[in-house]
Amino acid sequence: MKKRDGYYIQLDNAAENMLRRANFLGCGHNGIVYLLEDNNKVIKIFKSKYVCRSEYNILQKTSKSKYFPKIYSHGLYYIVRSYAEGERLDYYIKQNGLDEKVAKNIINLIKEFQKLKFTKLDIRCKDLYLCKDSSIKVIDPKNNYSKCCNYPRHLMKGLDKLGVLDEFLEFVKEDYGEVYEDWNYKIKRYLCRGIK
Ligand SMILES: Nc1ncnc2c1ncn2[C@@H]1O[C@H](COP(=O)(O)OP(=O)(O)O)[C@@H](O)[C@H]1O
Ligand SMILES: [Mg+2]
Incomplete structure (x- = not known):
């Protein structure tokens, strides 16, 4: 609209x-x-x-x-x-790059999605706001219990566009080692060949 x-x-x-x-x-x-x-x-x-x-x-x-x-x-x-007071996550990263605190908060957000039993473990960067204390808020959740996606595809695609995907994946390796191989493989395959 x-x-x-x-x-x-x-x-x-x-x-x-x-x-x-x-x-x-x-x-x-x-x-x-x-x-x-x-x-x-x-x-x-x-x-x-x-x-x-x-x-x-x-x-x-x-x-x-x-x-x-x-x-x-x-x-x-x-x-x-x-109200989510703060800055759109993608605007923040564009200005400031991806720091450790923010990367870890993004990873914790996806862990939270799993705890909430979302079937779509994904969100777009523009629907995330970063508050002054570096906490992250979702402003616009969509289809998280109706669509399926078992890794944060749009989120990582957004991070790739911002030029920080490899850095993010390094934090994933450090902080959430169990999913690193899977996310790394799937997002590279998606970005190179469009396979979801
Ligand atoms: N909780 C919120 N805090 C701050 N801004 C918001 C909030 N919710 C929405 N907005 C602003 O309103 C816009 C539209 O809201 P959004 O929920 O994304 O609508 P839509 O479902 O139509 O995409 C957002 O892009 C953002 O600029
Ligand atoms: Mg929206």
């Missing part, structure tokens, strides 16, 4: 009231996100109630995880959740 796309969604009074004093943060294909008045919460308005429900279902399953936004309230077409 482009910012200027014209669309109309019937929201409930609670959402209408929140929106009155909210500031536009960003938009994607599925929704538009506003920062709420208290600066700690955002409201995401969805184009589709089905996408809203599916994101809500993921966020409910991840509600105990520090990596995911907390849900405060929701409606058919919206979710109010915590």
